[in-house]
Amino acid sequence: MALCAGGPSSPSGKPVVCDGRRMTPEEVHPIVLFDGVCNICDASMSWIIARDSGSYFRFAPLQSAVGGTLQRGHGLDPAELDPLVLIDGRRVYRKSGAVLRVLRRLRWPYPLLFGLIAVPPFLRDAVYGWFARRRYGWSGRKDECMVPSAEVRDRFLVD
Numbered sequence: 001m002a003l004c005a006g007g008p009s010s011p012s013g014k015p016v017v018c019d020g021r022r023m024t025p026e027e028v029h030p031i032v033l034f035d036g037v038c039n040i041c042d043a044s045m046s047w048i049i050a051r052d053s054g055s056y057f058r059f060a061p062l063q064s065a066v067g068g069t070l071q072r073g074h075g076l077d078p079a080e081l082d083p084l085v086l087i088d089g090r091r092v093y094r095k096s097g098a099v100l101r102v103l104r105r106l107r108w109p110y111p112l113l114f115g116l117i118a119v120p121p122f123l124r125d126a127v128y129g130w131f132a133r134r135r136y137g138w139s140g141r142k143d144e145c146m147v148p149s150a151e152v153r154d155r156f157l158v159d
Helices: 039-051 065-073 095-104 110-118 121-139
Strands: 031-034 058-061 084-088 091-094
Touching: 031 039, 031 065, 039 121, 058 065, 084 095, 091 095, 095 110, 095 121
Parallel strands: 031 058
Antiparallel strands: 031 084, 084 091
């Protein structure tokens, strides 16, 4: 395994180079793609940011140009609006797998919930799907994607 130095959030501002190769943002920081017009999803991103004390994750709305490019680049169809997608290196996680992997990286006690990964995916994803289908009915939609505050704007991938 190679050691990499620098990075988007490093004081030097130098790009991350590993084994002489410039790394893409998703190789440096996992990216959470979220439904940017869903009020529950918007609140969930704020909740994740508040508990991501190491600024581990980066974020992009699924509906943004960056979100669409990342989805297509990882073999996903941007027309299929999954509320949450996690891109971690070259791996893509969707549905409950994405949620549990995000929780694993947050501050204590949320990593304990990663133990639910032992539940068969068809059961976890059934619960996830039930919730996802009702998200707009419970909280409504916005006309536009969220605008991040100045404090966290650097963690959002913009068009």
